[in-house]
Amino acid sequence: MIFKRFVILLLTFLLGTVGSVFAQEPRQLQAALESLWEPPPRNGRASSENMLDIAADALLTAEAEDFRRRWAIEENDNTATCQRRSAAAHFGFGYTLEFLDTQEILYLVGFEQVRRVYMDGRDPPNNFWPNKLGWSKGHWDGNTLVVRTNDFTQGTIDTGNRPLPFGGPDAEMIERYTLSDDLNTLSLHVTRIDAKYYIAPIEMHHTFIRSNRTIFAIDCVPSIY
Amino acid sequence: MISKWSLLSSLVFLVNWESSSVFAQEAHPLQSVLQGLWVEDNVSGTETLEQRRFISVAESNLRDPGEVFRASYQANADTSSCLMAGALAGEAADFEILDQGETIDLSAFGRTRRVYMDFWLEPPQTFEPNGLGWSTARWAGDMLVIRTTHFLEGAIKSGERPLPFGGPIAQMVERYTLSEDHNHLTVDINLIDPEYYTFSLNVLHSYVRADDIDRDTTCVLN
Numbered sequence: 001m002i003f004k005r006f007v008i009l010l011l012t013f014l015l016g017t018v019g020s021v022f023a024q025e026p027r028q029l030q031a032a033l034e035s036l037w038e039p040p041p042r043n044g045r046a047s048s049e050n051m052l053d054i055a056a057d058a059l060l061t062a063e064a065e066d067f068r069r070r071w072a073i074e075e076n077d078n079t080a081t082c083q084r085r086s087a088a089a090h091f092g093f094g095y096t097l098e099f100l101d102t103q104e105i106l107y108l109v110g111f112e113q114v115r116r117v118y119m120d121g122r123d124p125p126n127n128f129w130p131n132k133l134g135w136s137k138g139h140w141d142g143n144t145l146v147v148r149t150n151d152f153t154q155g156t157i158d159t160g161n162r163p164l165p166f167g168g169p170d171a172e173m174i175e176r177y178t179l180s181d182d183l184n185t186l187s188l189h190v191t192r193i194d195a196k197y198y199i200a201p202i203e204m205h206h207t208f209i210r211s212n213r214t215i216f217a218i219d220c221v222p223s224i225y
Numbered sequence: 226m227i228s229k230w231s232l233l234s235s236l237v238f239l240v241n242w243e244s245s246s247v248f249a250q251e252a253h254p255l256q257s258v259l260q261g262l263w264v265e266d267n268v269s270g271t272e273t274l275e276q277r278r279f280i281s282v283a284e285s286n287l288r289d290p291g292e293v294f295r296a297s298y299q300a301n302a303d304t305s306s307c308l309m310a311g312a313l314a315g316e317a318a319d320f321e322i323l324d325q326g327e328t329i330d331l332s333a334f335g336r337t338r339r340v341y342m343d344f345w346l347e348p349p350q351t352f353e354p355n356g357l358g359w360s361t362a363r364w365a366g367d368m369l370v371i372r373t374t375h376f377l378e379g380a381i382k383s384g385e386r387p388l389p390f391g392g393p394i395a396q397m398v399e400r401y402t403l404s405e406d407h408n409h410l411t412v413d414i415n416l417i418d419p420e421y422y423t424f425s426l427n428v429l430h431s432y433v434r435a436d437d438i439d440r441d442t443t444c445v446l447n
Contacts, residue, residue, distance in 0.1 A: 050419035057415055057425070058398045062366030065400070162415070162427060199344075199363070 027140050030106065030119070032183045033099040036215060037208035052157065056164050056202045064197035067165045077159055082220035085111050086155035087133045088166050088173045091190045091206055096215060106138055106145075112217060117147050124151060134173070145177040157192065165197045184210045252326065253364040256342075258407050260324040263432035265317040266409065279314065279428035283388050291421035294389040298380065307444035308334040308383070309356035310373055311390045311397050314414040315382030317430040319438035329362065335444040340371055348375055358397070369401040381416065389421045408434045 060068070078085050090097075090110045098109035106117040117136040124135045134149040152167035171194040178187045185207060192202040267273055287295075313320070313333055320333035329340040336357060344363035352359060352375065359375040376391035390397075400413040410432040417425040 050417060050422075050425065053415075053417045053425045054394065054396050054419070057417065058370060058372035058396070060365060060370070062368070065365050065368055162425070 029140070029143060029179055030101050030103070030145070032179060033106070033145065033177065033186070034101040036096060036098045036211045036213060037186050038096045038211045038213065040207060040209050049158070051204060052164070052202075053162075055204050056157075056198065057162075059198045059200050059202065060164075061195075061197055061199055064165050067197070068163060071161075071163050073159060073161060073163075076156070076163070077223075078156075079159065080223035082222045084113060084132045086152060086157060086167055087113075087115050087136070087149055088152065088171070088192055089155070089157040091175075091188065091204060096211070096213075097186075097208055098215075106147075108136075108147075112220075115149075130169075132167075141176075143178060145175075147173075147175040147177070149173045149175075166192060166194050168194070168196055170195055186210070252342075253367075253369075255364075255367055255403055256326075256329070256369070257324050258403060259322050259329070259369065259401065259410070262319070262321050262435045262438045263410055264319045264435040264438055266431040266433045267317065273317070275429055276315070276317065279426065280382065280386070280388070283382075283422065283426050284386070286423040286426065288421055288423055291389050294378075294380075294421065295387055298387045298389070307336055307356060309376065309379040309381065309391065310338055310358050310360070311376070311379075311381040311414070311416055312383075313399075313412070313430070314397075314416055314426070314428045315388060317432075319435070319440075320432075321438065321440075331360075332440075335440075335442055338373075344372070354391075354393075356391075358391075365400075367402065369399075371397075371399040371401070373397040373399070390416060390418050392418065392420050394419060410434070 095110055100107040100109070104118070104120045106119060108115040108117055113133065115133045115136055117138040119138045121137060128135065128151070130151040130153045132153055132155050135151040136147050136149040138145055138147045140146070150172050152171045154167040156163045157166045158164040174191040176189040179185070180187070188206045188208065190204045190206065318333050320331060323330040323332070327342050329342065331338045331340060338357045338360055340360040340362045342362055344361045346361050348359040354375045354377045356377055356379050358373040360371050360373040362369055362371040374396050376395045378389065378391040380387040381390040382388040395418040398415040402411045403409070412430045412432065413427070414430070415425055415427050
């Protein structure tokens with residue numbers, strides 16, 4: 001146990017010291033990401049909700065199973081109560097995704113929420129508090145944009161009667177975005193890691209196509225149970 | 226440098242992840258207690274409210290391929306007396322559990338399904354998808370969690386209103402929980418089949434320990 005703690009501390013230190021090295025020059029591909037992206041027509045394919053269940057349902061820890069038992073949808077339905085969703089919940093559902101590029105910061109819009117992805121490797125400021133969107137840092141790994149998000153507060157990535165919990169100090173989401181050669185298709189691999197609630201990472205793959213559809217805001221009206 | 230990051234992250238992951246496959250799960254004391262004969266906790270013998278709810282939710286979530294399956298199923302009728310593993314969701318039949326340490330044998334509907342207690346064990350290359358699928362299990366606290374994949378397409382409920390299930394991406398997750406006196410068992414079954422259903426289907430059956438059960442005769446595969 002002592003050895004294990006030592007290894008974790010050592011690795012945490014190393015990760016902290018090398019973090020700033022990852023700031024990279026903005027790539028041309030980063031500008032090409034700027035667009036609205038939406039899932040292609042399903043044409044009989046499985047919904048993302050179902051695929052999230054397949055990826056996660058059998059991997060719950062005892063703590064996650066207990067979380068489920070205590071869960072009351074009427075007290076926690078973020079959709080019905082118009083509350084902010086966890087950024088890690090976004091990719092369980094087939095919603096649109098929008099990128100806005102300012103080089104040092106990529107803005108990711110989804111669920112009517114804006115997430116900032118810092119491309120310059122900066123760490124959260126001292127007055128930062130964990131929240132549902134977390135803190136996102138991006139870098140390019142070849143032609144793939146890698147976004148790591150930490151500092152989530154406790155939440156869920158799927159609700160309903162069988163929620164999937166996610167979040168807390170150890171939770172991490174890694175997104176890998178890769179553009180097709182013609183720049184019109186965006187492939188996304190999402191890994192959600194949360195050892196408190198899952199015995200292994202939850203891996204999912206999504207595809208988006210570039211869209212020029214006009215989207216607009218819709219007021220969320222809280223529902224009453 | 227990126228690979229260094231990946232390597233360090235992987236190491237953190239492995240060190241933190243006590244439950245991952247590199248740390249084998251020890252035998253759970255309740256595994257041997259599960260062994261025995263179990264009958265549905267339903268004195269009336271008629272369809273329970275839970276079963277009715279399950280069937281109506283399944284029917285209302287059927288996608289087009291599911292409706293097509295139903296139509297053709299009527300025409301073909303049952304071609305085999307062997308029910309698939311997921312049929313326990315549609316019909317809470319009596320069943321038997323035999324603990325063999327590294328495996329558990331689950332017998333119902335005249336068939337025996339082998340459950341491997343190494344959760345990450347992959348089926349051998351010679352394994353062909355079938356009605357029972359490939360089952361592996363682990364303990365989450367005092368709950369036995371069984372994941373079954375590699376199903377052939379079949380029906381979890383036969384008769385005039387069949388419910389399709391199975392195929393390459395179908396997955397069944399069963400959760401077995403013993404009561405404190407070890408004489409009652411709840412089985413929570415989650416069926417996820419995006420091919421046929423809009424959402425995953427869930428049903429909860431209750432069982433009591435029995436001295437004997439009505440054993441189905443061994444089924445005949447066509």
